[in-house]
Amino acid sequence: MLRRITIAGVWILLGGLLALLAWGLFRATASDASVTGALRVNWEGKVVPLRARPAPELRVVLLGADQVGGELDLAALRGQPVVVNFWASWCQPCRDEAAVLERFAAEYGPRGVAFVGVNVWDSADRARAFVDEFGLSYPNGTDARGSAAIDYGLTGLPETYFLDRQGQIVGKFVGPLTERALRTAVESLLS
Numbered sequence: 001m002l003r004r005i006t007i008a009g010v011w012i013l014l015g016g017l018l019a020l021l022a023w024g025l026f027r028a029t030a031s032d033a034s035v036t037g038a039l040r041v042n043w044e045g046k047v048v049p050l051r052a053r054p055a056p057e058l059r060v061v062l063l064g065a066d067q068v069g070g071e072l073d074l075a076a077l078r079g080q081p082v083v084v085n086f087w088a089s090w091c092q093p094c095r096d097e098a099a100v101l102e103r104f105a106a107e108y109g110p111r112g113v114a115f116v117g118v119n120v121w122d123s124a125d126r127a128r129a130f131v132d133e134f135g136l137s138y139p140n141g142t143d144a145r146g147s148a149a150i151d152y153g154l155t156g157l158p159e160t161y162f163l164d165r166q167g168q169i170v171g172k173f174v175g176p177l178t179e180r181a182l183r184t185a186v187e188s189l190l191s
């Protein structure tokens with residue numbers, strides 16, 4: 001008798017968990033439909049709708065050989081779309097996407113899209129070596145305050161945020177960017 005009660009309790013618990021999961025999925029789908037002003041893009045099966053929200057303050061100390069000692073304030077880029085990529089030199093997926101980001105910065109920079117790289121959880125020497133190795137010409141720097149990862153809510157590396165002309169985060173991509181994913185996102189920012 002006790003065994004039947006225990007088994008029944010387990011089934012009730014599992015049923016409750018499944019119902020909770022179904023409710024959560026339903027709510028997520030319903031809330032996605034209500035997102036306004038968000039970059040709605042299917043990046044190779046990854047839909048990342050976000051409610052537009054102001055990008056957190058971000059100041060980076062620049063790493064490039066011709067930029068060392070300089071500083072970039074994200075607020076200075078307001079008025080143009082911005083792609084903010086968080087990376088580290090030890091992160092293999094970051095290394096895999098570096099050439100893609102450089103090509104797109106060269107292609108879309110003249111069209112008014114700014115690219116900014118933010119090195120986190122790394123040494124300045126290794127970060128500079130990474131920028132030099134991949135010949136990154138767009139601004140890359142380290143977070144001078146050390147809080148960018150927290151402010152942006154990073155869950156891992158690499159992560160890329162897409163900001164509209166008003167400085168609102170309208171999209172996010174988790175993982176290494178591909179050309180297709182990046183082109184889709186940047187074209188959406190320009191439209």
